[in-house]
Amino acid sequence: MIVELGHYALVLALAVSIYQTVVPIYGAHVGNPRLMELAAPAAGVQFLLISFSFAALIHAYVTSDFSVLNVWQNSHTAKPFIYKITGTWANHEGSMLLWVFVLSLFTLAVAAFSGNLPQSLKARVLGVQGAIASAFLFYIVAVSSPFVRIPEGRVPLEGQGMNPLLQDPALAAHPPMLYAGYVGFSVAFAFAIAALLEGKVDSAWGRWVRPWTLAAWTFLTAGIALGSFWAYYELGWGGWWFWDPVENASFMPWLAGTALLHSAIVVEKRNALKTWTVLLALVAFSFSLIGTFLVRSGVLSSVHAFATDPERGTFILAILALFIGGSLFLYATRAHVLKLEGSFEPISREGALVMNNVLLSAATAAVFIGTIYPLVYEAATGGGKITVGEPYFNMTFGALIFPLLILLPIGPLLAWKRGNLRMVLGRLKVAALLAALVALAVALALGAGVGAALGIAVGAWVFFGAWEEWAGRVMLFRAPMNVVMKRIRTMPGHLWAMTLAHAGVGLVVLGAIISTTWKGEVIMAMQPGQKVQIAGYEVVYKGMQQATGPNYLAERGTFEIFKDGRLIATDFSEKRTFLGRRGMPTTEVALLHRPLGDLYIAIGDKSPMGRTVRIYFEPMIYFLWLGALMMVFGGIIGLADRRFRVGIAERTESKVAAQAAE
Amino acid sequence: MRYRMRCLIVSLALALIMLAAMPVQEILRPTTARAVEPDEMLKDPKLEARARRLSQELRCLVCQNENIDESNAPLARDLRILLRERLKAGDTDEQAVQFLVDRYGEYVLLRPRFATHTLILWIGPFLVLGIGLVAAAVYLRRRVRAAPEATQAEAPLSDEERKRLRELLDHS
Numbered sequence: 022m023i024v025e026l027g028h029y030a031l032v033l034a035l036a037v038s039i040y041q042t043v044v045p046i047y048g049a050h051v052g053n054p055r056l057m058e059l060a061a062p063a064a065g066v067q068f069l070l071i072s073f074s075f076a077a078l079i080h081a082y083v084t085s086d087f088s089v090l091n092v093w094q095n096s097h098t099a100k101p102f103i104y105k106i107t108g109t110w111a112n113h114e115g116s117m118l119l120w121v122f123v124l125s126l127f128t129l130a131v132a133a134f135s136g137n138l139p140q141s142l143k144a145r146v147l148g149v150q151g152a153i154a155s156a157f158l159f160y161i162v163a164v165s166s167p168f169v170r171i172p173e174g175r176v177p178l179e180g181q182g183m184n185p186l187l188q189d190p191a192l193a194a195h196p197p198m199l200y201a202g203y204v205g206f207s208v209a210f211a212f213a214i215a216a217l218l219e220g221k222v223d224s225a226w227g228r229w230v231r232p233w234t235l236a237a238w239t240f241l242t243a244g245i246a247l248g249s250f251w252a253y254y255e256l257g258w259g260g261w262w263f264w265d266p267v268e269n270a271s272f273m274p275w276l277a278g279t280a281l282l283h284s285a286i287v288v289e290k291r292n293a294l295k296t297w298t299v300l301l302a303l304v305a306f307s308f309s310l311i312g313t314f315l316v317r318s319g320v321l322s323s324v325h326a327f328a329t330d331p332e333r334g335t336f337i338l339a340i341l342a343l344f345i346g347g348s349l350f351l352y353a354t355r356a357h358v359l360k361l362e363g364s365f366e367p368i369s370r371e372g373a374l375v376m377n378n379v380l381l382s383a384a385t386a387a388v389f390i391g392t393i394y395p396l397v398y399e400a401a402t403g404g405g406k407i408t409v410g411e412p413y414f415n416m417t418f419g420a421l422i423f424p425l426l427i428l429l430p431i432g433p434l435l436a437w438k439r440g441n442l443r444m445v446l447g448r449l450k451v452a453a454l455l456a457a458l459v460a461l462a463v464a465l466a467l468g469a470g471v472g473a474a475l476g477i478a479v480g481a482w483v484f485f486g487a488w489e490e491w492a493g494r495v496m497l498f499r500a501p502m503n504v505v506m507k508r509i510r511t512m513p514g515h516l517w518a519m520t521l522a523h524a525g526v527g528l529v530v531l532g533a534i535i536s537t538t539w540k541g542e543v544i545m546a547m548q549p550g551q552k553v554q555i556a557g558y559e560v561v562y563k564g565m566q567q568a569t570g571p572n573y574l575a576e577r578g579t580f581e582i583f584k585d586g587r588l589i590a591t592d593f594s595e596k597r598t599f600l601g602r603r604g605m606p607t608t609e610v611a612l613l614h615r616p617l618g619d620l621y622i623a624i625g626d627k628s629p630m631g632r633t634v635r636i637y638f639e640p641m642i643y644f645l646w647l648g649a650l651m652m653v654f655g656g657i658i659g660l661a662d663r664r665f666r667v668g669i670a671e672r673t674e675s676k677v678a679a680q681a682a683e
Numbered sequence: 684m685r686y687r688m689r690c691l692i693v694s695l696a697l698a699l700i701m702l703a704a705m706p707v708q709e710i711l712r713p714t715t716a717r718a719v720e721p722d723e724m725l726k727d728p729k730l731e732a733r734a735r736r737l738s739q740e741l742r743c744l745v746c747q748n749e750n751i752d753e754s755n756a757p758l759a760r761d762l763r764i765l766l767r768e769r770l771k772a773g774d775t776d777e778q779a780v781q782f783l784v785d786r787y788g789e790y791v792l793l794r795p796r797f798a799t800h801t802l803i804l805w806i807g808p809f810l811v812l813g814i815g816l817v818a819a820a821v822y823l824r825r826r827v828r829a830a831p832e833a834t835q836a837e838a839p840l841s842d843e844e845r846k847r848l849r850e851l852l853d854h855s
Contacts, residue, residue, distance in 0.1 A: 139843070258753065265748050367823045375823070379815035387808035394795075394804045402800075408742050409804065410750070410793030417808045625755070633755075 024089055027077025028168035031118075034070035034125075035158040037063055041151030045144035049218070057144035061132040064147055067154065068125040075109075075122045078167050082109045088176040091115060091167040097182040099572035099600055107193035108183045113317060114167035116196060120313065121157045123197070123204045128154065131208055131233070138229065145215035146208070153207050156340045164332050185573070185599040185607045191251040199244030199271055203309035205237025206278055210306035210348070213299045217351050220358040222295040227288030230302065232660060234285055235518075238278045239656030245271050246649035257608035257623040259540070259637040261645060262533075264414040269392040270312035273385055277305040280381040283374050291371055291437060293363045296356045297378070303352060307345040308385070314341055315392070366439040373432030373440075380425040387417040426479045426530065429523060430486020434493075448493055452485035469538060476534035484527025491520040518659030525651030532644025536618070541638030546630035556638035558620055559583040565624075565632065573597040578624040578632065580611055589613075594624045594634075618642055723760065725767050734767050737776055741766070741783065742793050750793055762791075 041063035048056025078091075082105050087093040095112045096105060110119040128150040135143050161167075171177070186192075212230045216222045248271070253261040262268060281301040287294040318334040365371040391409045398407050430452060434445040446453075460478035463469050469477070492498070494516065495508040541556040549564035563579040575595040582590045592611035599607070611622040618640035625633030725731040735752060741762065743754035751759040751766075762783065769779040783791050795801045840848065 139847075263748050365823075372823065375819050379812065379819050382815055383808050383812035386811035390804055390807040394801075398800070406788060406790040407795055407801070408790050408793055409795055410740075410742060410748065412740050412794035413804075416794075417805075421808060421812060 023077050024081055024086065024168050024170070027074045027081075028166065030070045030074040030077070031158065031166075031168075032162055034067050034074065034121075035155060035162055037067045037070060038151045038155040038158055041067060042148050042155055044148075045151075046148035046218075049141040049144040049148070052141070054140060057140050060144045060147035060151075063151065064125070064128045064132040067151070068129040071118075071122050071125040071158075075118055078115060078118060079106055079109050082106065085180065087178070087180050088171050088173070089167075090169045090171050093171060093177055093180050095183050096180040097572060097600060098179060100183060100188070101571050103190075103193065104183060104188045107187075110196050111183055111187045111192075114161070114165050116200075117157065117161050117165055117317070118167055119196065120200050120204065121154060121161065123200045124150070124154055124157065124207060127201075127204055127208055127233075131211075135229075142212075142215050142219060142226075145218050146211045149211035149214045150207060153211075153344070156343065160333075160336050160340060164336055182572075182599055185597065186255060188599070189251060189255055191247045192255070195244055195247040195251060197244075198240050198247060202237050202239075202241025202244050202271075202278075203274060203312060205233060205240055206274060206281075206302075206306040206309050208233040209237070209281060209302040213302035214348060214351065216299055216359070217355040220355065222288065222299060222359045224289050224292050227285050227290075227292075227298070230298075231282070231285045231289060234278065234282050234302075234305075235656055235659050238275070238282055239653055239660065241271065241275050241278060242649060242656065243653045245275060246646065246653070249649075250646060253642070254610055254612060254621075255607070257610055257625075257635065259542075259621050259623075259635075259639055261536075261642070264391075264411045266392050267316055269388050270315040273388050273392075274305055274308040274312055276381055276385040276388065277301060277308050280378045280385070281305045283377050283381075287371050287374050291363045291365065293365065293371060294375070294378075295359045299356065299359065300352060301378070303345075303348045307341075307348070308389075310341055310344060314338070365437070368435065368442050369440045370432065370435045370437045373428060373435050376428055377425065377432065380421055380428075384418055384421040384425070387421055388414065391417065423479065426483050426526070429483050429526065430490065433490050433519060433523070449486055449489055452482055452489045455485045456482035467539065473534055473538040477531060480527050480530030480534060482527070483530060484524050487520050487523035487527060490523075491516075514658045514660075514662030518655040518662070521655030521658065522652045525648040525655065528644045528648030528651065530648075532641055532646075532648060535641040535644065536639050539640045541640075543634075543636045545634060546628045546632065547634045548631040551631070553634075553636065555636050556618075556620070556640075557584065558638070559586075560620075560622065560636055562632070562634060568595065570597065573599045575609075576624070578622075578634070580622050582613055582620060592622065594622050596624060614643065723763055723767065725771065730767075730770050733776060734763070734770055737770075737780060738763055738766060740793050741780070742791050744787060744791060 041060060044063070045057050045060035048054070048059070080086075081089045081092050082096055083102070085092065085096060085098045085105070087096075091112065091114050095115070096108050100108065108115075110116045128147060131150065132143075132147060135146070138146070209230050212226065212233070216226055245268075248268070249261045252263070253259065281298065281304075284294050284298040284301055288298045314337045318337050391413050394409050395407050398405055430449055431442075431445055434440075434448055435442070456478045459481040460474045463477050464474040495505050495512065497505055500508075543553055543555050545553065547553065547562040549562060552559055552561050554560075559582070561581040561583065563581060566577050566579070568575040568577045575597045577593050577595045580592050580594065581588055582592065590613050592613055593609075594611040595609040596606045597609060608623050608625075611620075613620040613622075618638055619642050621637040621639055623635045625635060627633075725734060738752040739750050741751045743749045743751045743756055743759040743762070745758050746754050746756055749756075749759075751762045766779055766783065769782050774782065780792070789796065795804060797805050
């Protein structure tokens with residue numbers, strides 16, 4: 022019964038979303054405030070209906086109701102409770118429901134936090150959000166319903182189980198985070214469409230769009246980092262980024278969103294780059310849609326996979342064409358109305374942000390072309406297969422991102438309108454020196470090649486450059502300590518966000534270069550009691566045992582790790598075989614975190630000479646996670662900035678003015 | 684004072700880096716053992732090094748996005764051995780790779796060739812960069828040339844906005 026109600030609620034939500042699209046946008050068009058006012062309550066009703074529907078599916082999963090086809094295909098009674106819940110979105114149908122749920126949540130948030138938006142803009146933004154919701158709800162109801170029942174009398178007693186690779190805490194949180202990022206860009210998209218309809222973009226528009234973009238970016242950063250972290254410890258190869266199309270699908274909106282985040286600053290502060298920013302907002306969400314499409318349509322493995330399920334693929338393709346094509350058409354016909362712009366010199370903060378946008382766009386293009394080229398090639402040549410792999414991305418993306426990293430510390434120090442490059446470089450002396458020293462020390466001590474040394478220099482330049490900018494701002498070493506402390510305490514959130522995010526980028530670059538250049542690796546067949554040396558550690562393989570988990574059987578290998586003849590840890594690596602049809606065993610690695618990096622042990626298959634064991638030493642790999650964490654943390658601090666809560670900022674300012682007047 | 688402070692920071696940093704780098708040296712040594720089994724390796728270290736470099740750019744056809752140097756799949760092993768046989772027989776790098784391409788198609792290359800059918804792939808990103816730079820340059824020239832005062836002017840307020848502004852002003 023609950024399942025049917027869930028399905029019914031979804032159909033109702035579709036009706037409400039169509040209403041939410043048509044009525045407010047028409048109201049804004051004819052200038053009828055009573056019609057425009059209906060957008061917010063519609064968003065509320067839609068949220069309630071989709072929440073109910075989503076809860077109904079979770080309920081079916083938690084109670085293991087195998088009469089529901091989707092639950093039977095993806096769940097199992099012996100699964101731990103937490104994975105019964107997360108299993109809801111670990112499959113196609115459920116994840117699409119999660120997508121619209123997150124969308125309705127964002128729409129509700131826009132309705133709730135936009136009290137000081139002009140009424141027509143608010144109506145149009147919510148209307149566009151409603152249009153996106155209706156397209157996806159229509160898709161779910163028509164061809165991708167998670168509520169399909171198995172006919173009575175044929176209901177199985179046990180489910181087929183969830184893909185065991187996905188039964189993992191990081192991957193439980195990964196899809197919601199990623200979708201919150203994807204869907205978050207829909208708000209920027211809706212604002213852009215509304216602005217085109219309205220025929221007006223000004224500083225206020227930039228100020229309204231920025232927090233939503235930042236929120237989406239923060240979620241997406243966290244989602245990508247979680248996915249990368251998961252790949253690192255779960256796939257058992259010790260890699261963290263493979264330039265796999267699925268990864269690229271989430272990386273493209275991130276790159277476009279990062280560009281949007283920066284160009285929106287120029288709109289807010291300088292009332293310039295307006296048409297470009299509107300375009301970026303459209304592009305960022307378009308990439309989110311493409312990302313959803315690429316991962317969800319099966320088109321990635323082969324164009325043929327798309328052909329086996331043409332109904333869904335074509336449907337998603339139609340949604341893509343409608344939103345991307347429609348929005349770009351609207352842009353082409355309406356962008357010229359947003360003309361008035363502030364002026365600036367090439368060497369200025371605006372100029373630096375323009376360069377940021379050019380380079381990020383080209384880098385996005387590299388990832389996009391590399392990802393879809395094999396698909397296009399296969400379709401165009403009638404089955405011709407071509408691979409675009411890591412070497413391509415490292416070459417093109419690397420070449421395009423390198424100048425951006427060099428410019429990164431310089432931009433924030435340039436003045437608006439007209440900057441002085443020589444002065445700025447003077448203020449980055451310590452960072453330049455430290456970067457050169459770090460690279461030199463590493464090159465001399467460890468024998469790095471030119472490429473690695475250069476990469477480390479750039480990473481260090483970005484990291485120290487961000488902190489030197491911060492040090493200049495708080496007048497570190499230039500003012501008495503109490504002044505410095507006061508400046509640190511009163512530094513606004515959006516500046517902290519910038520420093521942390523930029524320093525985080527530097528750390529990620531350092532982690533990426535160091536961990537790939539000096540990765541230690543031993544792969545061998547080991548007998549119990551056998552020892553192996555890696556990176557100054559001695560690893561002793563003790564042998565295998567059987568172990569059982571709640572829904573899996575495991576072979577557990579025990580390892581003792583010695584440093585200088587002293588036992589420092591005993592750790593386990595497992596091969597788990599899960600209950601249910603999906604029998605591919607998964608690997609649980611033994612991870613030992615040390616100050617210089619991770620010791621990573623994964624057991625493999627039996628071989629005539631013993632048990633294959635892969636042992637890696639991943640130097641400084643935690644820089645990657647630390648860097649990502651700093652970016653996310655920066656995003657959160659930026660969101661907490663009072664400036665973004667427009668009403669509050671104005672109120673405190675007037676209060677201060679009133680106090681000053683007394 | 685400021686100069687001495689700077690010197691202090693720099694020498695401190697230098698000392699730290701040297702300190703950090705020293706014990707690292709024995710630990711962080713570039714290691715290269717991959718999925719390659721000892722029995723596959725060639726005796727001639729020069730030839731083996733070439734084989735390893737080449738195999739990092741060849742795709743394991745049955746794996747998802749793995750090169751044959753990393754992959755444990757039996758097919759990857761076969762390809763590794765095949766590649767080494769060709770090198771031992773005196774093939775150049777290009778000939779050895781071409782041998783595999785002839786048998787398995789261009790699908791085996793992780794780094795697509797630069798040719799007419801991959802022109803867009805290789806040129807595309809840099810074309811975008813070029814267009815972006817030119818567009819930025821044109822935009823900036825227009826910005827500079829435009830009279831700075833004139834462009835500062837905002838769009839005039841609409842009636843509704845004027846009303847709201849009055850409300851806000853009255854309110855405070």
